[in-house]
Amino acid sequence: MREPTVAVVGAGAAGIIAAWRAASLGAKVVLLEKTPRIGTKIMISGGGKCNLTHDGSLEDILRAFRKNEAQFLRPSFYRFPPASFLKIVFSRGLEVYTRPDGRIFPVHQTAKDVVRILTDVIEEAGVEVRLDCRVMGLLIEAGRVIGVETEFGPLKADKVIVAAGGSSYPNSGTTGDAWAWLRTLGHKVTPLRAALAPIYLHDKAYSGLALRDVFLRGRSAGKEIARWRGDLLFTHQGISGPCALGVSREVAEAMEKGPVAFVVDGWPDETFESLREELIAEAKSSPHRLVRTHLEAKAPERYAERILDQAEIGTGTKLGTLGKKQRNQVVEFMKGLPLGEARAVPLEKGEVVAGGVELSEVDPKTMESRVVSSLFLCGEVLDIAGPVGGYNLQAAWSTGFVAGDTAATKSVK
Ligand SMILES: Cc1cc2nc3c(=O)[nH]c(=O)nc-3n(C[C@H](O)[C@H](O)[C@H](O)COP(=O)(O)OP(=O)(O)OC[C@H]3O[C@@H](n4cnc5c(N)ncnc54)[C@H](O)[C@@H]3O)c2cc1C
The missing domain is CATH 3.50.50.60 (FAD/NAD(P)-binding domain)
Known part of the structure; x- marks a missing residue:
């Protein structure tokens, strides 16, 4: 033969x-x-x-x-x-x-x-x-x-x-x-x-920001369709880095049926309650400290600003004047800041x-x-x-x- x-x-x-x-x-x-x-x-x-x-x-x-x-x-x-x-x-x-x-x-x-x-x-x-x-x-x-x-x-x-x-x-x-x-x-x-690809967003407000060890969640039709824990980078088009790449395949699939929106949990190891307790304790010990300063000690400045913006809290607000509803809102956005909807997951940019x-x-x-x-x-x-x-x-x-x-x-x- x-x-x-x-x-x-x-x-x-x-x-x-x-x-x-x-x-x-x-x-x-x-x-x-x-x-x-x-x-x-x-x-x-x-x-x-x-x-x-x-x-x-x-x-x-x-x-x-x-x-x-x-x-x-x-x-x-x-x-x-x-x-x-x-x-x-x-x-x-x-x-x-x-x-x-x-x-x-x-x-x-x-x-x-x-x-x-x-x-x-x-x-x-x-x-x-x-x-x-x-x-x-x-x-x-x-x-x-x-x-x-x-x-x-x-x-x-x-x-x-x-x-x-x-x-x-x-x-x-x-x-x-x-x-x-x-x-x-x-x-x-x-x-x-696309898979292992960056995700383009409609909202480009965060461009240039880099978040370490966060939880990214993608939701569609009221259901969570993907989640990834890791670093998240914001580009001029949307999001990239391990979190974005990690959810991109599921997002690309889900987008064929309907829009996909994202929220980011900046403190994955903390619970809603633990973050709220921390705010209460901080307000007691340092009532004149700005809420903004409190957040900036824990997160990049623009991210902290966005949390306050979403919670409709002025940048001059002090911890001691924060009411219960406002406090809960701050914590809510710390645990789930909306990033808006995905615009595209470019197939040619996937690994x-x-x-x-x-x-x-x-x-x-x-x-x-x-x-x-x-x-x-x-x-x-x-x-x-x-x-x-x-x-x-x-x-x-x-x-x-x-x-x-x-x-x-x-x-x-
Ligand atoms: C930026 C990037 C980073 C990555 N990093 C990693 C990593 O670190 N680890 C990991 O495991 N994976 C990684 N991947 C994925 C990995 O590289 C691919 O999954 C893997 O290379 C696929 O191997 P393959 O041989 O099937 O295809 P390829 O490596 O893509 O090879 C296919 C070849 O076929 C040739 N070809 C196509 N059409 C024709 C034709 N008509 N005639 C002749 N030749 C043709 C192409 O030119 C190409 O050379 C990465 C991918 C990218 C894009």
Whole structure:
């Protein structure tokens, strides 16, 4: 039996690992990338520091994903867990450190080291890399894929692995090309929405403000649809930072049905009662102290101002003159300051895209399409979107490994 020829579309995290694995098993592999370099998104990951993967038990890591995604990812995560990926980079001298929250980064905090290692790894495995080579579609014969159509002409292959990514950060090369081809072949692509994205608000009053460790809550049709605790940054368009990214997927989904409004709890560890008691005690000990001064000692000035504004309390009001109703109002807005409604969650600005090839149409043990034979799908092209924390790269490494492994070992008809 001859070794199979494998064409891999897209030299991102999933495609690189798929190509490396298939070539290591003896397949003749061509890795096709439309941009002039490999690993562009790895380079910009984690703000250029590259949060490679996540520490902890595999089941804990899987729990970070939605239930159906975790179920799909389980076989590939067990086949190629974080430790297996780390073994590759460790063997090439990369040192990593684990943050208290489990996120794993290179010690020297540069994604360049990771891409350099992956470049060496695929070269040594004998992968042929063709850069600046855009794939335009798949070649199909009798229900199976027989190669790809590139901008320079057809390229025959026994197996094709599509690892063309999502459609956020289009400047990095990911413009959702593969979904169009896959749809024509009968694959279902679930609705595409932003995830891990900033959220644009109608109200831009807070621009420039940064809040540490707050609770952001999104509400729609009278129900809480998302919540996240962490830092919150206000940009000229709306909100960003961990809280905004953390709720963005749910917000984008809910906005299709109706408006989503936000409130921020600036004191998540305090209760309404504890904050009220504190105000009462403070009013007793320092009746001439301004309410504003009291708040500014606990929060940024503009945030404190906004709380007073919402509670309709003048900036010259003293603690001692604060009535019961006014006091309750101050506390109410400390625990839930309205930020107004979301205007948009821009898909192109998300770190990942939620939505993609329907998971039930891909075998999670092999990554082979259940619609077209000899076609393998891996990485963000699939309907998978994990939270911030190295989860998305791990999903790409693991699904890429399994796709490359099966493409190289499944017999050629
Ligand atoms: C700003 C940012 C920061 C992030 N930080 C992290 C992080 O720290 N940790 C983490 O786990 N995840 C992070 N992510 C998410 C993570 O980078 C992606 O989920 C992951 O890279 C997806 O890998 P992939 O191989 O599926 O797709 P990609 O890495 O996007 O690779 C797809 C490749 O296919 C190529 N391609 C597309 N169409 C064609 C075509 N027609 N022909 C040829 N080539 C084509 C593209 O040019 C691209 O190189 C971040 C994402 C962004 C945008």
